[in-house]
Amino acid sequence: MSFGLENLPYGVIAPAGGAPRCAVRYGDHAIDLDALARAGRLPHLPAGVFAGPVLNPFLTLGRGAWRETRARLAEILAAGHAELIPLHEAEARLPVAVGDYVDFYASLEHATNLGRMFRPGAEPLLPNWRRLPVGYHGRAGTVVVSGTPIARPWGQRPSFGPSAALDVELELGVVTGGPGNALGEPIPVAAAAEHIFGFVLVNDWSARDLQRFEYEPLGPFLGKSFATSISAWITPLEALEPHRVAAPPQDPEPLPYLRADGDWALDIDLEIELNGTVVSRTNARGLYWTFPQQLAHATVNGATARAGDLYASGTISGAERGSEGSLIELTRAGEEPLELPGGRRTYLEDGDTVVLRGAARDVSLGEVSGTVRAAGSTPGGQR
Amino acid sequence: MSFGLENLPYGVIAPAGGAPRCAVRYGDHAIDLDALARAGRLPHLPAGVFAGPVLNPFLTLGRGAWRETRARLAEILAAGHAELIPLHEAEARLPVAVGDYVDFYASLEHATNLGRMFRPGAEPLLPNWRRLPVGYHGRAGTVVVSGTPIARPWGQRPSFGPSAALDVELELGVVTGGPGNALGEPIPVAAAAEHIFGFVLVNDWSARDLQRFEYEPLGPFLGKSFATSISAWITPLEALEPHRVAAPPQDPEPLPYLRADGDWALDIDLEIELNGTVVSRTNARGLYWTFPQQLAHATVNGATARAGDLYASGTISGAERGSEGSLIELTRAGEEPLELPGGRRTYLEDGDTVVLRGAARDVSLGEVSGTVRAAGSTPGGQR
Numbered sequence: 001m002s003f004g005l006e007n008l009p010y011g012v013i014a015p016a017g018g019a020p021r022c023a024v025r026y027g028d029h030a031i032d033l034d035a036l037a038r039a040g041r042l043p044h045l046p047a048g049v050f051a052g053p054v055l056n057p058f059l060t061l062g063r064g065a066w067r068e069t070r071a072r073l074a075e076i077l078a079a080g081h082a083e084l085i086p087l088h089e090a091e092a093r094l095p096v097a098v099g100d101y102v103d104f105y106a107s108l109e110h111a112t113n114l115g116r117m118f119r120p121g122a123e124p125l126l127p128n129w130r131r132l133p134v135g136y137h138g139r140a141g142t143v144v145v146s147g148t149p150i151a152r153p154w155g156q157r158p159s160f161g162p163s164a165a166l167d168v169e170l171e172l173g174v175v176t177g178g179p180g181n182a183l184g185e186p187i188p189v190a191a192a193a194e195h196i197f198g199f200v201l202v203n204d205w206s207a208r209d210l211q212r213f214e215y216e217p218l219g220p221f222l223g224k225s226f227a228t229s230i231s232a233w234i235t236p237l238e239a240l241e242p243h244r245v246a247a248p249p250q251d252p253e254p255l256p257y258l259r260a261d262g263d264w265a266l267d268i269d270l271e272i273e274l275n276g277t278v279v280s281r282t283n284a285r286g287l288y289w290t291f292p293q294q295l296a297h298a299t300v301n302g303a304t305a306r307a308g309d310l311y312a313s314g315t316i317s318g319a320e321r322g323s324e325g326s327l328i329e330l331t332r333a334g335e336e337p338l339e340l341p342g343g344r345r346t347y348l349e350d351g352d353t354v355v356l357r358g359a360a361r362d363v364s365l366g367e368v369s370g371t372v373r374a375a376g377s378t379p380g381g382q383r
Numbered sequence: 384m385s386f387g388l389e390n391l392p393y394g395v396i397a398p399a400g401g402a403p404r405c406a407v408r409y410g411d412h413a414i415d416l417d418a419l420a421r422a423g424r425l426p427h428l429p430a431g432v433f434a435g436p437v438l439n440p441f442l443t444l445g446r447g448a449w450r451e452t453r454a455r456l457a458e459i460l461a462a463g464h465a466e467l468i469p470l471h472e473a474e475a476r477l478p479v480a481v482g483d484y485v486d487f488y489a490s491l492e493h494a495t496n497l498g499r500m501f502r503p504g505a506e507p508l509l510p511n512w513r514r515l516p517v518g519y520h521g522r523a524g525t526v527v528v529s530g531t532p533i534a535r536p537w538g539q540r541p542s543f544g545p546s547a548a549l550d551v552e553l554e555l556g557v558v559t560g561g562p563g564n565a566l567g568e569p570i571p572v573a574a575a576a577e578h579i580f581g582f583v584l585v586n587d588w589s590a591r592d593l594q595r596f597e598y599e600p601l602g603p604f605l606g607k608s609f610a611t612s613i614s615a616w617i618t619p620l621e622a623l624e625p626h627r628v629a630a631p632p633q634d635p636e637p638l639p640y641l642r643a644d645g646d647w648a649l650d651i652d653l654e655i656e657l658n659g660t661v662v663s664r665t666n667a668r669g670l671y672w673t674f675p676q677q678l679a680h681a682t683v684n685g686a687t688a689r690a691g692d693l694y695a696s697g698t699i700s701g702a703e704r705g706s707e708g709s710l711i712e713l714t715r716a717g718e719e720p721l722e723l724p725g726g727r728r729t730y731l732e733d734g735d736t737v738v739l740r741g742a743a744r745d746v747s748l749g750e751v752s753g754t755v756r757a758a759g760s761t762p763g764g765q766r
Contacts, residue, residue: 064597100524105601123759132539136601137520137608141483142566142686149629151567153684160638183610184534186762210684216509217501218488218519219602220681225520226684227566255543257762282729300762301536301593301609303525326578379640 001027005074007363009233010055010198013090020053020093025233025266026077029084033058035317041076044137054097055234059177059197059307066177066197071240094145096175099200099306101228102145102170102298103204103314105136106289110317113329118212130252133289133297135314138204140224143310146232146368147199152350152375153226155210162206162375166348170286170325170356171202171270172365173312174291175234176305184191184302189260192292195305199240200356201231201368202312208328208347230310231356231368243267243360247290254293257300264290267270273355274327274348277340280330282323284316284358350374384410388457390746392616393438393581396473402576403476404434408616409460412467415443417686424459427451432556438617439479442560442580442690449560449580453621475615475681477528477741482689484526484611485681486554486587486697487518489672491631494699496712499721501595513635516672516680518697521587527753529584529615535733535758536609538593546590547759549731553655553708553739554585555667555748556695557674558617567685572643575675578688581617582649584741584751585695588612591711591730613693614739614751626650626743630673637676640683641718653699656738657710657731660723663713667699667741733757 003009003025013030014020023030034050036042045065049057058065076082096343105111108125111134115124128134146160177197181187187195204224211223236326247265268284289297291311315325324330327347331337334346348354352372358365386392386408395415397403405415416433419425428448432440441448459465488494491508494517496506512518535545560580564570570578587607594606631650648668655663672680672692682688698708707713710730714720717729731737735755741748 040478040701083575100522110588115600128539128541128599129595133595134597134604136604137522139483139520139686140523141689144566148566148677151685154569154640155684156511156638158511158514181532183527184756184759186537186759188762205609207684213511214515214517215600216511216600217498217598219598219600219603221517222681222684222686225686235623255539257537257543296762298605298608301538301590301605302534302759303522303605303608309524330582373567375565376569376685379571379679 002364003027004362005077007235007239008070009156009235009248010053010123011095012054012093014093014281015085015090016359020226022050022055022058024073028087030087030090030143031084032347036076036082042072042122044071048173051132055095056097056308057275059096060179062178063194066236067238070236087253094143094146096308096371098140101138101140101310102135102290103138103312104133104294105314106133106287106294107314108288108321110315110325110329113324117143117328117333120194135294135295135298136219138228142225143228143230146229148229148370149207149373150370151205153222154208154375154379155207155222156213157209160211163209164364165208167206167208167373168354169204169206169315170270171204171312172268173202173230173310175200176309176311178305180306181299181304184303186302187295187299187305189258189292189296192295193237195295196237196291198234198236199365200234201248201356201365203229203354203370204312205229205358228376229368229370231366232367235365236361239321239363240266240360243363248286248288250288253326257296258293260290264292268358268365270358270361272347273357275340275342279338280324282316282318282325286318287313287316288340349370385747386410386462387446390416390618391453391624392618394478395437395476396702397476398468398473402721404437405433405441405493407456411470413470414465414467415552419465419523425452425454425455438478438482439691442479445561445580446577449619450621451477453619475528475530477526478615478617479691481523481526482692484521484523484693485518487516487520487672487677487693488697490515491671492700493698493703493708493712495698496707497698500711500716516677517682518677519602521611526606526611526613529612531612531753532756533610533753536590536593536605537758537762538590538605539596540592541596546592547730548591549755550589550591550710551655551737552587552589552698553653553663554587554695555651555696555741556583556585556613556693557721558583559692559694560690563689564682564687569685570679570688572675572679574640575678576620578678579674580619581619581749582623583617584614584748585736586612586737586739586751586753587695612751612753614749616749618746620749622746623649626746628668631669631671633671641676643673643675647675651741651743651748653741656727656740658723658725658735662721663705663718663759664709665699665701665708670699671694731755
């Protein structure tokens with residue numbers, strides 16, 4: 001069975017006409033966690049921790065509480081002692097109130113591909129890239145759950161109009177948890193895992209034409225901030241422990257604050273489906289910078305990480321053709337369009353549906369989907 | 384009297400040993416807004432709107448409720464019918480839970496100065512600068528209230544160590560309010576003011592050495608994310624209405640979505656005080672891009688603006704020597720150090736205190752202060 005006891009991801013569902021409730025997924029069903037807690041089945045947890053519309057209070061509790069909850073849920077489910085809500089009778093909601101959203105640039109292949117396209121003729125990797133996990137802040141308020149329609153964004157391309165280069169980015173994201181760190185107190189790389197609650201799939205929708213005109217010198221802004229989709233279910237780190245593998249070698253050796261013991265790459269198969277056709281297959285294990293390195297770097301200056309923050313990997317691209325994590329790479333900036341049953345594509349057209357999927361063998365991360373809708377009427381102020 | 388009836392800014396205070404409470408400032412006193420509401424003195428507001436530890440619920444109500452509240456508070460205070468809490472008996476807290484924090488780059492003089500220093504020999508303004516308000520997302524979770532000590536950040540300069548180029552940035556920030564816009568529905572520039580609750584002073588602390596090494600191609604990250612300080616009291620837009628003046632001419636004429644009617648520059652005198660000496664005096668009226676333009680641009684792609692988001696102007700620099708809004712500009716990247724009574728300064732040293740102040744004649748924006756403390760012990764992971 002998919003989404004069996006080895007998985008047990010957390011999310012938030014709204015049964016038809018009902019209020020959103022925290023839930024755990026088991027097969028094609030969800031279990032209402034607040035109902036379990038109110039029935040006294042999760043006595044180790046503080047009262048009301050699942051009573052709200054998001055998982056954040058649970059995320060603050062830390063690894064001990066998460067482990068114990070996972071063990072109890074497995075017992076309850078194995079014994080068949082829980083009311084199962086069919087997923088098709090409920091709507092998925094955004095599982096966390098996202099505090100801050102950081103997006104890294106951790107794939108060597110992606111950074112190289114983009115560097116070639118955005119800065120032709122120059123060295124594709126800038127001097128900082130192999131020294132630190134390059135990243136930036138995205139917009140937390142426009143992180144949306146899988147299934148949310150994506151309106152084509154207006155902007156300066158540099159002429160003003162709806163983006164004509166709407167793209168996807170296939171990413172993995174960490175949702176942080178635990179008590180967090182105090183301002184001014186970095187999270188050591190060895191302790192980073194204690195701050196990782198779990199993982200989601202991320203589609204970092206990108207309007208390449210807007211991005212290209214605006215991004216110097218302060219980075220991407222409107223080219224990214226219109227929407228970022230995440231999968232509905234957060235797969236706990238515990239479920240992915242058996243799928244930790246060695247990361248690629250790093251050259252030069254990272255500074256001590258970025259040296260993590262143990263294997264921290266994740267053997268997760270990933271794919272992009274566009275209008276029903278899989279157009280890319282890759283694996284997260286090839287990411288150059290690991291998630292503990294990303295988190296240690298993001299806090300080395302003393303910045304805090306709060307429960308419910310989202311740290312995404314950046315686009316995950318492999319080295320081979322057909323393993324790139326974005327359309328700009330898959331089509332070589334439009335020079336080699338994708339031939340699909342429904343028609344040729346470089347960038348996304350209105351009505352297109354993109355589904356990203358991920359699975360570490362029997363531990364599925366589910367999917368994150370989105371359909372492009374036409375740009376709205378001319379933004380106000382046009383005369 | 385400073386902070387008289389023409390001002391009435393909102394904030395959050397914690398009286399000694401007490402819980403944080405929403406408050407309005409009047410002279411050197413604060414009035415507990417929840418106490419007023421519970422006493423039936425603000426009957427036009429929903430019950431409990433001031434009961435929490437932040438102003439966000441009030442911010443969602445919109446201009447009508449803000450106007451009515453302001454009128455009632457003025458009546459209550461003029462009649463002497465409120466319990467006054469001396470400010471020295473209470474601690475200022477962060478007045479809002481910041482949703483997203485965007486930082487613009489709206490001063491022509493600042494962008495020109497920085498362009499010359501970061502990209503010597505090249506045209507200082509990039510082609511996008513006069514076409515749109517360049518901006519990026521900062522870290523909402525490290526926005527702190529005036530008075531919070533600022534730990535010197537560690538990072539790659541590119542050698543690893545505490546920043547040796549810690550700087551300030553003198554800015555104004557908008558705190559948004561109202562019901563917000565739906566995802567995919569831009570805020571027209573003509574309606575932007577309806578989404579502006581009020582203004583704060585912002586010190587966007589910047590580690591120039593970290594920033595310089597990391598910022599290409601995705602923009603500033605750790606060089607900024609360690610802390611951003613805001614003033615404790617949010618001055619409502621209503622209080623600044625009499626101080627709206629014409630903004631500088633824009634060339635080329637902005638696109639229609641950025642064309643605002645009316646005068647939208649703010650005649651606010653600003654200063655930077657370093658260890659007791661005023662080192663810069665400028666005025667916000669010289670900002671090239673206005674706040675309504677910034678907000679219209681930030682949402683033209685359909686991104687939402689929520690109540691409690693912070694949109695800062697970017698460093699406000701004037702054209703004359705002594706009117707620059709950062710030390711890197713005031714000292715010409717260290718070539719012309721500041722001679723202060725306590726010693727010469729290029730960048731900040733441990734123990735230095737910076738106070739930013741702002742006032743539109745009799746409407747004071749108060750101050751935002753911060754003292755630099757030494758970097759903590761070597762971040763974990765060092766061996």
